[in-house]
Amino acid sequence: MAYESCQVFQEPLCLIDSDKDGKLMVVDDVLDQIAQIPKQLNVVAIAGLYRTGKSYLLNRLARGNKGRSLRTMR
Structure with missing residues (x-):
């Protein structure tokens, strides 16, 4: 593969x-x-308090919202 x-x-x-x-x-x-x-x-790893923009930042680094949003991983 x-x-x-x-x-x-x-x-x-x-x-x-x-x-x-x-x-x-x-x-x-x-x-x-x-x-x-x-x-x-x-x-890239990001840690922080609840609702402080971690998912937003990771989505921006990934250049958009292609596919599943990072915030739904947990």
Whole structure:
């Protein structure tokens, strides 16, 4: 399978998530997909309080609202 067909190119995915105790963890499936990309890659992470513009900023960085909005990930 070509890396261009990976799910990470189809929709926003969570690379870092939290478990039921609030501990942060890497989502291995997403990391495996990213590892298949043979080109230089930049990962952007944003954290902050509820309703402070995190999703807006990520959507702007992604150049619009193509596909699913980032705010619906959780």
